[in-house]
Every structure is written in C-alpha cells, then in structure tokens.
Amino acid sequence: MQLQQVIIAHKAGNPLSQRWAQTCAKQLERRDCKVLLGPSGAKDNPYPVFLASATQPIDLAIVLGGDGTALSAARNLAEEGIPILAINVGGHLGFLTEPFELFRETEGVWDRLRDDRFAVLRRMMLQAALYESNRRDLPAVSDRYLALNEMCVKPAAPDRMITSNLEVEVDGEMVDCYHGDGLLVSTPTGSTCYNASANGPIMHMGLEAISVAPICPLSLSSRPIIIPPRSVVSIWPLEDPDLHTKLWMDGVLATSIWPGQRVDVRMADCQAKFIVLRENYSYYQTLREKLRWAGALAQYSDYPQNGTLN
Incomplete structure (x- = not known):
C-alpha cells in the first residue's frame, strides 16, 4: 500500500484519541505522507471536507475511536473505496476495531501497511x-x-x-x-x-x-x-x-x-473495507469476547476439549 495521502479521524472529545492521532500525523508526515486530520463525532463529520480537499487519491483512513467512529467512516468512505484501519482508542465494545495493543508500535504498523502485510475484510x-x-x-x-x-x-x-x-x-x-x-x-x-x-x-x-x-x-x-x-x-x-x-x-x-x-x-x-492487522483473526473469538459467551471470561484454551477446565 502506498501512503501518500491519508485521513486520520479521531473520536471527538476524547483526549487520548486526539493525542494518538497527532502522533500518527507527525510520523506519517516525516515519511512524506500528506495527512488530513480531524475529529469525528455526533456533531463532527470531517469526511466531506476531507474528500473535497484531497489533492490526490486517498490511500487509507485511520480511525481512532470506537465502533461509532468506525461506522461513521464506513458510511462516508465506502463509496470511495477507501480502506479503513479502525483502532479501538477511547472506544468501548470494539466489534469493528483492531485492538489497541497491535497499534502501540505505530512505526511498525506503517511498515506493515507499506509492505502489504495485512488483510482486508469487506463488509456488506x-x-x-x-x-x-x-x-x-x-x-x-x-x-x-x-x-x-x-x-x-x-x-x-x-x-x-x-x-x-x-x-x-x-x-x-x-x-x-x-x-x-x-x-x-x-x-x-x-x-x-x-x-x-x-x-x-x-x-x-x-x-x-x-x-x-x-x-x-x-x-x-x-x-x-x-x-x-x-x-x-x-x-x-x-x-x-x-x-x-x-x-x-x-x-x-x-x-x-x-x-x-x-x-x-x-x-x-x-462495501466497507476494513484492514485487519491480527494474524489470528477469528469471528467466533470476537463473539466470545465481546458478547461474553462460554462462561463470560473463560478463555478458549480453558475449555474441556482443549484441556482441563479448572
């Protein structure tokens, strides 16, 4: 993936999300990437301005927030075919987002994106x-x-x-x-x-x-x-x-x-296109963790068929 022009949208009113957005913008700009940065929330929709002011095709949208922030990005960017990297920063349940732990080493994330070491999940x-x-x-x-x-x-x-x-x-x-x-x-x-x-x-x-x-x-x-x-x-x-x-x-x-x-x-x-960084992504694991199935906090390795449940 080329990173020549990138959108960074952070959850409006969330200081943690905003700080990480600013950090990402500085890192990408040092890599000669043009960044369009702004808040996204119930009263903030930056995407029409982003799309109107883009001087070249947008390669990626980095969305820092929760599921609501990711949903807004999908509604506004799906028609343009822009892939979305949604990270759970300041969010809650996080069904649509990648875990923040995979994003802490952001310089490594930019290298992975540049080298196409990720998957793309298309959603109806x-x-x-x-x-x-x-x-x-x-x-x-x-x-x-x-x-x-x-x-x-x-x-x-x-x-x-x-x-x-x-x-x-x-x-x-x-x-x-x-x-x-x-x-x-x-x-x-x-x-x-x-x-x-x-x-x-x-x-x-x-x-x-x-x-x-x-x-x-x-x-x-x-x-x-x-x-x-x-x-x-x-x-x-x-x-x-x-x-x-x-x-x-x-x-x-x-x-x-x-x-x-x-x-x-x-x-x-x-379709909405979401970038997946997890190498062991599992839909059923997402259901178990987010919906608290199979004994709420029990881990897959703890199930009887995979060992002894203590």
Missing part, C-alpha cells in the same frame, strides 16, 4: 431512500442513505413514547404489519448490535443476507426473518399524522418520513 452495507406512492417507476425523493449496521424506522418525539404501525413488503409482496416500537433492517455486521438486542438473529459476517426484525412488537406472532441479499424491503408508516416517524442509519438520524412515503432498503452497491 445497506442503502435506503424515500419514494412517493406505491409506483416503482418513480425516482427517489430523498438522498441515498448508507448504513453498515442497520436501517431503522421508528418514531421519535420529545414528550412521549410513540407506538408505530409499519406495513412491510419484500419485493413488492406484503409480509406483515408491525405494531410496536419500530423495525430494524440489518446486515450481518449489524446483527450483533441493535438487531441482537431486539432478539433478531446473529448472522456470520461472511454471509450476504438481510435481517428484518421488529422492535418490541405488540403481537407475539411478529417474528424476525432473514431474506436474500438482493431483496428490496419496502416500509410504509401508517397512522402518523404528526410526522413522528423517522429513518435512522446506524443510530444516526437520516430523515423524517412524510405520510404516503415509503422507505426502500436494499443491499448497497458498495
């Missing part, structure tokens, strides 16, 4: 847009929104909890009318996040599939389903005269939905 994404009426030949009336984890349709109001009524079609065929807190349309990557909290299925990240899961449905017969990746999920908010229903992408507000509009969610035509 979703795209969504709003449409008027039930005609399928009309163009979208909104921007296209991208998400790595999930698209969510649910109401939001400052003064009360609102129950939503959402009619759902898959490829033009009626599936169900969900009455509850909302609806999640998730990728395999997002299946371990909000989707899992809503009792949706966990899908291996190597799959291409879409999960549709109701959030706290009032009917016990409303169940999550997994559908093929090329399916189009159409969601119609019903009975919403006060315009409370909104579309959320990875937990970030995308847009409000007007009466008569539908949301179409489908697999995006781009």
Whole structure:
C-alpha cells in the first residue's frame, strides 16, 4: 500500500484519541505522507471536507475511536473505496476495531501497511431512500442513505413514547404489519448490535443476507426473518399524522418520513473495507469476547476439549 495521502479521524472529545492521532500525523508526515486530520463525532463529520480537499487519491483512513467512529467512516468512505484501519482508542465494545495493543508500535504498523502485510475484510452495507406512492417507476425523493449496521424506522418525539404501525413488503409482496416500537433492517455486521438486542438473529459476517426484525412488537406472532441479499424491503408508516416517524442509519438520524412515503432498503452497491492487522483473526473469538459467551471470561484454551477446565 502506498501512503501518500491519508485521513486520520479521531473520536471527538476524547483526549487520548486526539493525542494518538497527532502522533500518527507527525510520523506519517516525516515519511512524506500528506495527512488530513480531524475529529469525528455526533456533531463532527470531517469526511466531506476531507474528500473535497484531497489533492490526490486517498490511500487509507485511520480511525481512532470506537465502533461509532468506525461506522461513521464506513458510511462516508465506502463509496470511495477507501480502506479503513479502525483502532479501538477511547472506544468501548470494539466489534469493528483492531485492538489497541497491535497499534502501540505505530512505526511498525506503517511498515506493515507499506509492505502489504495485512488483510482486508469487506463488509456488506445497506442503502435506503424515500419514494412517493406505491409506483416503482418513480425516482427517489430523498438522498441515498448508507448504513453498515442497520436501517431503522421508528418514531421519535420529545414528550412521549410513540407506538408505530409499519406495513412491510419484500419485493413488492406484503409480509406483515408491525405494531410496536419500530423495525430494524440489518446486515450481518449489524446483527450483533441493535438487531441482537431486539432478539433478531446473529448472522456470520461472511454471509450476504438481510435481517428484518421488529422492535418490541405488540403481537407475539411478529417474528424476525432473514431474506436474500438482493431483496428490496419496502416500509410504509401508517397512522402518523404528526410526522413522528423517522429513518435512522446506524443510530444516526437520516430523515423524517412524510405520510404516503415509503422507505426502500436494499443491499448497497458498495462495501466497507476494513484492514485487519491480527494474524489470528477469528469471528467466533470476537463473539466470545465481546458478547461474553462460554462462561463470560473463560478463555478458549480453558475449555474441556482443549484441556482441563479448572
């Protein structure tokens, strides 16, 4: 990999992340690399400025933070095909990030990147847009929104909890009318996040599939389903005269939905590319460690089939 122009985004409001970002910038600049540096957070999106001010192709995005910082990078950089090296600096769970221990010797990391000693993990994404009426030949009336984890349709109001009524079609065929807190349309990557909290299925990240899961449905017969990746999920908010229903992408507000509009969610035509530094990367190890499976803190080497469990 060439390191001629690099993005460094750090978690906004986190001093540790910012210090490491500045250290990385100085090291890369000494290697004749042009660096675009800035904070990323709920009120800070540096990527449009980064992309507009780049004087040459961007080789890499270094993202220092947690999963939320990595999700923002994926939404903004996937269309450009820019690989992301996400490091857990100041984050919490860290499903999408590389452990900080692999990043302490940063000069060695730059050598590994230069010598192509890493793997690239491609992750499926979703795209969504709003449409008027039930005609399928009309163009979208909104921007296209991208998400790595999930698209969510649910109401939001400052003064009360609102129950939503959402009619759902898959490829033009009626599936169900969900009455509850909302609806999640998730990728395999997002299946371990909000989707899992809503009792949706966990899908291996190597799959291409879409999960549709109701959030706290009032009917016990409303169940999550997994559908093929090329399916189009159409969601119609019903009975919403006060315009409370909104579309959320990875937990970030995308847009409000007007009466008569539908949301179409489908697999995006781009993928997020994450750099993996771990030589022994295992998806199941990630599940065990992050979700505290198999006895919470038990190590794989402690399992009975690999020895004696004390």
